[in-house]
Every structure is written in C-alpha cells, then in structure tokens.
Amino acid sequence: MKGRVLTINTGSTSTKAGYFVDGVLRCECNLEHSTEELSRFSHVMEQDHLRRDAIMDFLRKEGIGLDQIDIVMARGGLFSPVVTGVYRVNRDMRDVLLTCRDGTHACNLSAVIADDIADEAHCQAYVADPPMADEMLPECRIGGLPEFPRRAFFHALNSRATVRRYLRDHGHGTNDITAIVAHMGGGITVTLHRNGQVIDTNNGLGGDGPFTPERAGSCPAFPLIEMCFRSGMDEKQVKKRILGQGGAVAFFGTSDLREIERRAAAGDKACATWLNAFSLSIAKYIAALATTVEGKVDVILLTGGTARSERITEAIRRRTAFIAPVEIYAGENELESLAENGYNILAGAVKVHRYDKNELLKD
Secondary structure, eight states: OOSEEEEEEEOSSEEEEEEEETTEEEEEEEEEOOHHHHTTOSSGGGGHHHHHHHHHHHHHHTTOOGGGOSEEEEEOOSOOSOOSSEEEOOHHHHHHHHHTTTOOOTTHHHHHHHHHHHHHHTSEEEEESOTTOOOOOGGGSOOSSTTOOOOOBOOHHHHHHHHHHHHHHTTOSSOOOEEEEEEESSSEEEEEEETTEEEEEOBTTTTOSSOOSSBOOSOOHHHHHHHHHHSOOOHHHHHHHHBTSSHHHHHHSOOOHHHHHHHHHTTOHHHHHHHHHHHHHHHHHHHHHHHHTTTOOSEEEEEEGGGGOHHHHHHHHHHHTTTSOEEEEEBOOHHHHHHHHHHHHHTTOSOEEOOOTTSOOOO
16 A cells, blocks of 8 residues: 555544554544533534644644645545445535534534645545445335434444455455444444445434443333423433433443443442343344344444453344354544545545535435
C-alpha cells in the first residue's frame, strides 16, 4: 500500500485522527473535549472550528504538512439515501450534514472537517460505510404500522471491516459468505452480511435492538406510551431516558461494564443477573437475524469494545454456537478501517459512489 492517508473520526466528546504512511500508522491522537468546553456551543455543528483546530494542532505537533497528505478519510455522518461503500464528499453531502437533515450527531462533523482540510491540502476527502447505509431486504423494512418502518442505523464502518478481516484471516479471495456481526459498545448493532451486502440490521440509535450499557433498546409499547403521557417528561427527556440513561446506567448508575463485572465477581447477584440478561439480549438478536437466511450462516463475529470481555463473549457463544462458529474481533479499529478504504481508493480498487441527496441510489 502506497500513499499518505489522514483519517478523522469525530465522536460525541472526542476527536480522533490518525496519519498513515504506506499502510502503517505513523501517529494518532484521541482528543477528549470536556463538557464545559462543548457547552459553549448551542448546536453540535457549531463545534467545527474547535474540532478542526484540534486536528490541525495534532498535525503541527507531529510535523506533518498539508502537502504530506494524499487523501483524507472521514467517518460517515447521518445522511441518506446511501448503500455501503465509499463516497467522495460533495456539496449535497455537506448540505445534508450541516443542516442535520437526517439526524444530529457529532459524526456529521467528520466529513465537513475532512473536506475543509482536503481543500487546503489540494486532495480529496471521502467517507466510508456511513451508518445509515440501507441494503435491507424489502421484507426486512416492514414494521407493525406503516408509520413505523424498520430502518438501518448501524456500525457500518467497523462491522464491514470486521468481515473483511475475517475473510483475510481465513484465506477467502472473495466476499462470498453469510455472516452475522454484533458490534458491542455504548451502542449495539447486529447486522446480517450476505455476499458483501448488509441485508438486515437493527436501528442502534432509534430504540431498536438489544439494550446496551447506556441505551434501553427495544421497549414495550404500552409502558413507553404511559411514560410519555404520565411521567411529566417532555420529548427530549423521554429520548434521553431511552438513549443515554437506559441500560446499565438506569440499573446501576454507570455504563462501565468492567465495574459491573467486578461487582458481579464480588458476589453482587443483581449485577450478575443483569450481565446474563445483557448477553442473552444480544444472543436473541443474533438468532433472530439467522432466520432471515433460514439459518444458513457461515460465521458469527463479535466486535467492539465489549468484545474484550471474556465473560460476555463466552455467554453469547454458548447461546449462538448452534447457529454457526463464533469468532472474536475485539475493538472498534475505526481509524484503521478508514485508512484501509483510503488505500483502496488510491489504488483504484474500489468503486467510489456519488452522493445525491434527492435520489435513491441503485447499484
């Protein structure tokens, strides 16, 4: 692999960047932004200068000039309609991200900042595997009411990269397998991959899927309705209760699974039972996706930060190994995944999609 790739990943409270030379990570940074620092901004997209300056400071400290960047790769933001793959950042994409037309999240900043830096560096900016990529089968999009279609919102970047890592590790020359990938972190998404396409998944940010360290996951309808009408909470507070104050946070006041595991090991039965339920919740979604392909699954892959927990991964393995072999690829590896896509673009080994905010892509 030849070339110099800058990768950018903006999260809710962090800005991550990596600089790769000929396929090797030369340096990286993980810049944490305090609540006080971010509270100065009334809207997340107003943080663009703060985040961009942080990345430029990182490059200066590492002695990296803009003329030493061949391509800039960014985490995909919230924009649709899209399929999986790589996209050059264009005006349509910037418009959707800057206005948060399809959703508000700090990841929207990644492509905008990457495009600004690429403009100064006289190169191009791209995103890879945006989270709203939709290749779901038609029957997988239908919900119980016409107003409630099932939507794709998943960890596309890491889940697809995990499949590629598995293919390399097992000597596959082509992506011709059916795999279920469970990305487990603060959010959890379970995805069904068939011949390179993600044909079924849950909406990890929309209240659909397993409960997580900080999210409630799928909720029973009637208790949720009663919460909305009887609790006195407004819309924003209800969403925060489900997304941010759910899961382990609601039960134990922490989203740190390591702390909950320590308490369980020390004899806390409530923590032990919750961990069993947590693993079961993920296993149930894995098993459910297997039905989409009539159980014809080649492998189940567990990834994300939570995949470092042997207790949790073994509990999931015991419940799902009857479907297919289970393998562990712990960590998110997002900067590396972005760089991999960047080198594929530089080598001309991948199709680059054009984003059109008004038309459904058909590939």
